[in-house]
Amino acid sequence: MTAAEAGAPQRQSLRFMWLYALAAAGGAVSYVPFLTLLLPVRVTELVAEENIDLLAYIAFAGAITASLANIGFGWLSDLTGSRKPWIFGGLVLSCLMLVTVRTASDPLELIGLIVIWQLSINMMLAPLAAWAGDVVPDGQKGFLGGLLSFAPALGAASGALVTIPGLAGPDERLVMVAGLVAAMVLPVLLFGKPQSMPQLMRAVGEPGEAVRTFSRGAVSRMWLARLLVQIAEAALFAYLLIWLVSVDPGFSDNDTARLFAIVLALSVPLALIAGRWSDSRDRPILPLALGAGVGAVGLVIMALAQDMAGAIIGYVVFGLSTSVFLALHSSQTLRVLPKPATRGRDLGLFNLTNTVPSLIMPWLTLALVPVFGFGGLFVVLAALAALATLLLITMPRSN
Structure with missing residues (x-):
């Protein structure tokens, strides 16, 4: 056993942590402005009033593809024992395909x-x-979660940037997004050079493994809690612009992008504070439970909103809390997975909590909104977020 393993816990370099956060943000930039703003505009150009239906079909097909691809490529990176070549290949191909749209x-x-x-x-x-x-030890996973909160914030900021009136046309916006993604992901591949963390590559029960503080039952609770919150997040992700326009027809796509960006920017310091607190107090789950619970409150406010002021207040509460939840959940999930040799595959299975909601949400929306309006949809989503809170606050630790 090395001195580092026997003495003070190893810590990953801040250079890698920040470059990794930039790359994760590049991943968000690759899809957030496209799916929330650029794709709805393109769909409306093609089919006009039938835009909600086509967006539902696109979300369905895209979610199935993303679910299988994430598991498959995660598994392939496990088998090859190397992550970087797959990241680079996916970067090149995804940028090319984005422009081709x-x-x-x-x-x-x-x-x-x-x-x-x-x-x-x-x-x-x-x-x-x-x-x-x-490469990121458990003692820094809260901090990692805080850094990951930059990802959706910069994803939203990129949407606000590329939709500035007069800056670029619809086609040029896609090229701008692809350029931003490349500039954000490449640095960690070229200059990251993380310190080796051999203890993180040992399975449960092996000598020198990283300490496990949660039982296997935590995996299913973490999975289901994220799924429930992500159903609500997916609904707002896809239909935020349409809902806000229904409240105030004068609310533009750039107004929506700026609101989205402001909320996510404000969530960054909150996530960093919560992540640092969870590391120092060894309470990784409490910030998640609070995030889901406050998100439920925000959805209730949105359901009751009668004007744009109420709508914005509700969305700010929901957006801040669930953004912190999702960022910290992403990092703390790494704490509960038991098999490092299949980490990529298992994270692909966890990624179903990001993609399965896109299979559920369109049909939930189509079933509820025509009958009960968006208010009825938000009440159902608030109940799901409340259930996620209950799952997390009752999750036992193994020691």
Whole structure:
């Protein structure tokens, strides 16, 4: 056993941590502005009033593809024992496919291009997520979660940037997004050079393994809690612009992008504080439970909103709390997975909590909104977030 293993816990270098956070943010930039802003605009250009239906079909096909691709490419990176080549290959292909989307001339062609884009982007994202589990020790996972909160914030900021009126046309916006992604992901591949953490590569029961503080039952609770919160997050992710326009027809796509960016920017210091606190107090789950619970309150406020002021207040509460929840959950999930040799595959299975909601949410929305309006949808989503809170606050530790 090395001195580092026998004495004070090893810590990963801050250089790698920050470059990794930049790359994770690049992953968000690769899909957040596209799926929330650029794709709805493209869909509306193609089918006008039938935009909600086509977005539902795209979300369905894309979610199935992303689910399988994330598991598959995570597993392949496990088998090869190397993450970086897969990340680089996925970066190149996903940027190319993003730019190619502008050539779609009918709904079927657009769906096909989105499917191929989802394959390539998950070739990058799956190994990237697993890489953090390979090299970031448990004592820094709260801090890692705080850093990961930059990802959705910068994803939203990129949406606000590329939709500035007069800056670029619809086609040029796709090129701008691809350039931003490359500039953010490449530095960690070229200059990251993380310190080796051999204890993180040992399975449960092996000598020198990292200490496990949660039982196997924690995996299922963590999975289900994230799924429930992500169903609500997916609904707002896909229909935020449409809902806000229904409240105030004068609310533009750039207004939505700026609101999205402001909320996520404010969530960054909150996530960093919560992550640091969870590391210092060894309470990794409490911030997650609070995030889900406050998110439920935000959804209730949104359901009751009668004007734009109420809508914005509700969304700010929901957005801040669930952004902290999702960032910290992503890092603390690495704590509960028991098999380092299949970390990429297992994270792909956890990624189903990100993609399965896109299979559930469109049909939930189509079933509830025409009858009860968005208010009825938000009440159901608030109940799901409350259930996630209950799962987390009752999760036992193994020691």
